[in-house]
Amino acid sequence: MSDFTKTTLSNGLIVLLKEIHSAPLISSWMWYRVGSRDEAPPLTGISHLVEHMQFKGTPKYPASMMDKAISRDGGTWNAFTFLDWTTFFETMPADKIDLALRLEADRMRHSVFDEKEFASERTVVASEREGNENEPLFQLGEAVQQAAFRVHPYHHEVIGDMADIKSMRRDDLYRHYRTYYVPVNAVMGVAGDFQTKGMLSRIKELFGKIPAGMTPPRLARQEPEQLGELRLSIEGQGETVYLQAAYHFPAASHPDFFALSVLDSLLAGPTNLNMFGGGGISNKTSRLYRALVDKELAVSLSGGSTTTIDPFLYYVTLTIHPNRTPDEALAALDMELQRVQDEVVSKEEIARAIKQARANFAYGMENITNQAFWLGYSEMFANYDWFLTYLDRLAAVKPKDVQRVARTYLRKQNRVVGTYIPSGKDGM
């Protein structure tokens, strides 16, 4: 698993390569350190819009030609924008990877950002947001996130506010693109059926001459400590009540992250960190399922966090049982959290969490795309060592550590509780 090569080109581009010869495939990922964390009004959602415009062509590879070229070769490609990063990937038959490398090198510098293409893509993204707005849990999540971050740019959803999506100008996007899409701000991860030496020299040839660029400025708006529990409720259509409790949670590089991962497994079942493959482990014997769903206060439950540069949130989301109130469910949630703060968990429970993580990792190792994903993803909030040592660091977690992090982070004062109440139904 540790057989990989990490190099920094002279222009600052970090390159990680991992040979995997199990199938004739290569997956290549280009990561830029830019996401909604780098945005302020009236330009929320700009990173996501720039990601969309990266599919709209360069002089060498016009828009429709790029899609068709990748499809014709039997490849797949896509892109994702998140809080801290934007990433573009291609997984191709091994002998066709050069096309992907050429496209990626070209659009790092030469995307056109045509006015007409932008006008059309703006409405596509508005439509994407409208689709999200159809979902009660998107509406609730957005309200909770905004309440949890008054100062830090994690305040807004990655897709941005509709007002900003509708008012941004092409030149705003182009400036954002030129500021952040530079080698010094990028990490490339490639895994699959290649020889490292040949792959590295091809990458140097294609990317090595791109000017390094300047290290982009960062917004430095640290979130002050929350001074007490915040509660909110929103209203909407339907019959179903939802509750979300979000606790401020440390960065992925923080030592407490690992004890919290164990705690998450115990409370709500393991969170799957793989982008492709993995997951699927149910949570029906987790502590919160037993206390809330088995006891018929909720009909479903999920919990989890994500890996971020700055402290983000740990979420518990409940679909409330039709015959119960959100207050009753919240009281039961609090009793379970109190229990994990009062009583030290058993070593067996920790061993179980570690086995679940080991299984999720094994499932993720089945496919090359996911292995390539980890090379660069881990560099976005820590480094590849974080991934390689993850299971060992989980194994080092002690029962006392779990109790300590439960007391430190899963406090009422440290959380936002939001409810989604169908219009006309009684609230909390």
Place this chain on the structure above:
Amino acid sequence: MPGRPKSLSVSASSLPGPEDIHRRVLPNGITVLCRANFNSPSVFINGYIHAGSLFEPDEKLGLADFTTSALMRGTEKHTFDSLYNELETVGASLGFDSGIHVTGFRGRALVEDLKLLLELLSEALRQPIFPGDEIEKLRHQLLTSLAIRAQDTSDMADLTFDEILYHDHPYARPEDGFSETIQAISREDLIEYHRKSFGPRGMVIVVVGAVAPRKAMDIIESVLGDWQNPNQLDLPSMPELKKLDETIRKHVTISGKSQADLIIGTNGPRRNDEDYLAASLGNSVLGQFGMMGRVGDSVREKSGLAYYAYSSLNAGIGPGSWTVNAGVSPANVKKAGDLIIKELKRFVKSGISKEELADSQANYIGRLPLSLESNGGVAAALINIERYSLGLDYYRRYPELVKSVTRAEVLEVARKYIDPERLAIATAGS
């Protein structure tokens, strides 16, 4: 890992074929298929039995789904909690999914836990006891899902589309039922449905992962080889599907939604029909290739009307459907619908170009290794081989089959199924 010569084309040996797919039929009628993959210490299982919603009376729609959801709620050996405890403690998963003709299952585990996974599968299939209190809990969960479905524009458009296209045919009925029908189902109904429809005859099970095929087969035989059910019924036959005489439109109003879902479509071939592959390649050009084919190009790329707009061919055992789906702002439903119908008209009038066909053929052949890279991908391929009698060498022959499809065949199948004057059009939203 030692180096290997760089592959220059899709090497045949990486695709599943007769010498690495192991198949055995047990005396009780269960077909087992296995393929080894030692690249990760995990295993994936999937399969199906011949039980499905075709058995349900109209007043108890959702019975098959309800029963299937209840299989792991308690068995002769385990309570709900103790059964899931066994699975979750080792990071394994197991789930069931009820369809019209078959009830499917899938699971995964670290290879050291394969035997446990198969034993729990066998228990859930053969020895569920449907405890009364668990059934009532589950009923509330199903009713909540139906309340959420009623608010989901995509689900409601799907449901409405099936009602139009499959009028008077069992395919018109939603497999998760309605709240009245879920309320009408008793514990005795679940027991009776299970007793009559669950059995080994026609069952298929696939194992792919870090285990020698012979060993996997032996475990399956030891766990499921003694299953017998003399009461197992055959599925009832289906009536003929009547085609639409004219275009029928239906709208479901769901207030407060900022986006509407639109489905325009018609009948499609069965998976086993000879013109299936031609229809599939035609569909790729229509609404898949690149950024969602011609439909995506027109509705999304050129007009900016939708985040998603694509076509799909849904082919199985019975009469299939051929649909175009789009999520659009309520104000743009008509505009998007007109653009889609325009593309359908062009598709049946002039077919596809030589270049378009060649592009999609190259895509189908080139993406094969990608679709087969995970254990789950290979397992799905083996299920296809068995369910549709494609032959163990199907994925080796596949490139030639794809290449042999002609433009004329695509045009013929498009005209056979798609009549732009006789479409089912369903919308859901504000």
